[in-house]
Amino acid sequence: MTGAMAGAMTAGAMPAGAISGSARPDGELPVAGTGHVSGRPRRVTILGSTGSIGQSTVDLLLRNRDAFTVEALTANRNTALLAEQALALGARFAAVADPADYQALKEALAGSGIEVACGSAALVEAAERPADWVMAGIVGAAGLEPTLAAVRQGRIVAFANKEVLVCAGSLFMREVAAHGATLLPVDSEHNAIWQCFDFTRVEGIETITLTCSGGPFREHSIEHMREATPAQAVAHPTWRMGAKISVDSATLMNKGLELIEAHHLFQLAPERIDIVVHPQSIIHGMVTYCDGSVLAHLGSPDMRTPIAYALGWPGRTAAPTKRLDLAEIGRLTFEAPDERRFPALRLAREVLRGGAGGPTVFNAANETAVHAFLAGQIGFLDIAATVERTLERMPGGKLDSLDEVYNLDRAARDLAANLVAARGHSRVAQ
Numbered sequence: 232m233t234g235a236m237a238g239a240m241t242a243g244a245m246p247a248g249a250i251s252g253s254a255r256p257d258g259e260l261p262v263a264g265t266g267h268v269s270g271r272p273r274r275v276t277i278l279g280s281t282g283s284i285g286q287s288t289v290d291l292l293l294r295n296r297d298a299f300t301v302e303a304l305t306a307n308r309n310t311a312l313l314a315e316q317a318l319a320l321g322a323r324f325a326a327v328a329d330p331a332d333y334q335a336l337k338e339a340l341a342g343s344g345i346e347v348a349c350g351s352a353a354l355v356e357a358a359e360r361p362a363d364w365v366m367a368g369i370v371g372a373a374g375l376e377p378t379l380a381a382v383r384q385g386r387i388v389a390f391a392n393k394e395v396l397v398c399a400g401s402l403f404m405r406e407v408a409a410h411g412a413t414l415l416p417v418d419s420e421h422n423a424i425w426q427c428f429d430f431t432r433v434e435g436i437e438t439i440t441l442t443c444s445g446g447p448f449r450e451h452s453i454e455h456m457r458e459a460t461p462a463q464a465v466a467h468p469t470w471r472m473g474a475k476i477s478v479d480s481a482t483l484m485n486k487g488l489e490l491i492e493a494h495h496l497f498q499l500a501p502e503r504i505d506i507v508v509h510p511q512s513i514i515h516g517m518v519t520y521c522d523g524s525v526l527a528h529l530g531s532p533d534m535r536t537p538i539a540y541a542l543g544w545p546g547r548t549a550a551p552t553k554r555l556d557l558a559e560i561g562r563l564t565f566e567a568p569d570e571r572r573f574p575a576l577r578l579a580r581e582v583l584r585g586g587a588g589g590p591t592v593f594n595a596a597n598e599t600a601v602h603a604f605l606a607g608q609i610g611f612l613d614i615a616a617t618v619e620r621t622l623e624r625m626p627g628g629k630l631d632s633l634d635e636v637y638n639l640d641r642a643a644r645d646l647a648a649n650l651v652a653a654r655g656h657s658r659v660a661q
């Protein structure tokens with residue numbers, strides 16, 4: 232058991248279940264069931280507020296105005312929505328990643344009193360400003376620096392941005408432990424497992440199970456998937472999400488990323504993490520105990536439920552999600568994932584076995600390939616093929632510092648981009 236997880240169990244002031252480095256230095260904890268911290272509204276920052284996770288978080292905040300105040304919001308380029316959110320929530324600070332969009336944001340918020348900034352330093356500033364709770368909702372490894380900045384302030388971080396943990400793994404968890412930060416899993420599967428996981432008696436836990444919808448191509452042949460378009464790939468059967476994670480769900484890369492995420496969050500060996508395809512997306516995660524008991528978490532496929540749990544933790548915040556009617560649903564089905572048609576899970580298990588750098592390369596190559604697929608440059612099957620080819624040429628190896636993570640991430644992106652651009656690359660997947 233590593234420090235990050237052991238801390239969760241020994242930190243006297245922490246309610247069991249938070250994935251934490253140590254007791255929070257200020258000893259301030261949310262008051263159960265209200266969102267309030269020591270009698271005042273909880274101060275919230277959202278990194279990536281304009282995305283799917285960000286918008287769901289904003290929706291919950293707007294429904295619970297008395298319990299929360301908003302410090303900072305960030306976006307990449309969507310200044311119109313960022314400004315609208317900042318005004319609606321009364322945020323103090325709004326930052327956009329791309330400096331080209333600074334003027335538009337400034338104009339949209341002129342006269343509001345809301346501070347405006349741009350560039351990567353502004354995202355770090357947003358993450359560092361005083362807050363009780365920070366949503367890590369940026370997509371991709373672009374979220375690493377700002378999420379790390381929040382962690383280094385010892386914040387409670389609601390953790391959606393899984394690529395951060397895949398690309399920086401134990402180095403990231405070491406920062407969580409060193410700075411006494413707290414990670415609250417937001418990914419629906421990890422949030423489900425968090426709710427079922429007895430952190431005070433981990434010796435009784437045998438395995439955890441992440442469920443997987445199977446994505447839009449669950450029943451499609453390889454020949455059919457070869458022709459799949461971006462529009463078909465992002466049309467997820469049960470969840471409404473951003474484009475990148477939707478494509479990841481179609482390739483099952485998302486489940487590979489989640490396997491690596493679960494390994495770090497729950498400090499379990501990869502062979503103790505099972506994946507089962509469950510097309511209805513009603514059971515999100517399960518924990519199997521040594522006496523054969525299985526605790527499962529169920530809910531409608533709506534990210535506002537796991538986000539609300541993290542927002543209200545250690546109590547609960549109301550969410551307006553559709554309540555389950557099991558008689559109406561009728562049947563819950565399960566099947567094993569097909570690693571022949573969807574090689575992502577095999578690749579994820581291989582990189583986890585192979586050492587720290589493998590997941591960094593895996594993630595960077597996948598981000599590059601998904602981007603190329605969405606831009607119409609490669610076919611759907613080329614995504615996994617590009618990741619596999621990149622890993623063959625750049626297996627990863629050991630990583631001793633975050634600088635090495637950034638360098639390897641950049642090198643893997645360059646290599647994957649070359650593979651994408653190479654003539655005849657589309658034949659890779661034939």
Ligand SMILES: NC(=O)c1ccc[n+]([C@@H]2O[C@H](COP(=O)([O-])OP(=O)(O)OC[C@H]3O[C@@H](n4cnc5c(N)ncnc54)[C@H](OP(=O)(O)O)[C@@H]3O)[C@@H](O)[C@H]2O)c1
Pocket residue numbers: 278279280281282283284285305306307308309310328354367368369370371373374391392393394417418419470471472473474475476534
């Ligand atoms: N969506 C879900 O249901 C869901 C479920 C579980 C986990 N997650 C995870 O949560 C994260 C966010 O997913 P999402 O679906 O919400 O993504 P999304 O809809 O694409 O939103 C991404 C957010 O990040 C911002 N962003 C994009 N590139 C950026 C960059 N280079 N620098 C700074 N900010 C950037 C976007 O700003 P703009 O709007 O300006 O582009 C947006 O605010 C991902 O890691 C995903 O795997 C999502």
